[in-house]
Amino acid sequence: MNFEQLNFTMFCVGNVADALKMSAGNVYRLLRDSGILMEYIVPGYDVLHTFGKDYLVEDIVSYMKEKGVLQ
Template sequence: MIQDSFEFVVYMIHACANKWNRLPSAVYKKLRDSGCIQKFLVPNYEIMHTQGTDFVVSDIEEYLKVRKVAI
């Protein structure tokens, strides 16, 4: 993972944690275990980092919903 995408993933973990009222460590585990980080955020970094935070959080929520992962 390159530095820019790493920073983006960390930022999105914290954005999701704030919206979902969860600890960042719990959000990280959920995103890691669901494949969201390696299969969704990192591969789509070039497009996603240009979008607004709320839009990307919504995309993450949809990714988890499709995979039946509770938030």
């Protein structure tokens, strides 16, 4: 993971945490443990970073629900 991907990952984690009213640490663990972080966010950086914050948050939360991470 390069610096840009790390920065983007932290941006995603922080904004998803805000949207879900959860701690960033908890959201990070959920994304890491579910595989979303390393199987979706990091490899999808080139495309995902071109989208706006609201779309990204909605997309990640939706994917978390789809994978059973959230209800």
